Amino acid sequence: MADLSPEEVRTQLRALGLAPQDDDDLAEVTHRINAINEAVLALEHPDVDRIDPLPVAWPAEEQP
Numbered sequence: 387m388a389d390l391s392p393e394e395v396r397t398q399l400r401a402l403g404l405a406p407q408d409d410d411d412l413a414e415v416t417h418r419i420n421a422i423n424e425a426v427l428a429l430e431h432p433d434v435d436r437i438d439p440l441p442v443a444w445p446a447e448e449q450p
Contacts, residue, residue, distance in 0.1 A: 389420040
């Protein structure tokens with residue numbers, strides 16, 4: 387995935403009802419979003435298709 391440009395980030399922020407304070411803030415937000423995207427894309431788990439999903443929360447009677 388190619389890095390997002392500052393204008394693409396500004397558009398996404400507007401869609402969420404947010405706005406950067408200034409150009410320096412927009413540059414920092416853009417950098418952080420691109421860094422997170424890069425880190426997530428680097429995650430690998432070779433057996434991910436073979437593992438059954440686990441519940442996020444257990445019913446009260448089954449909690450550890």
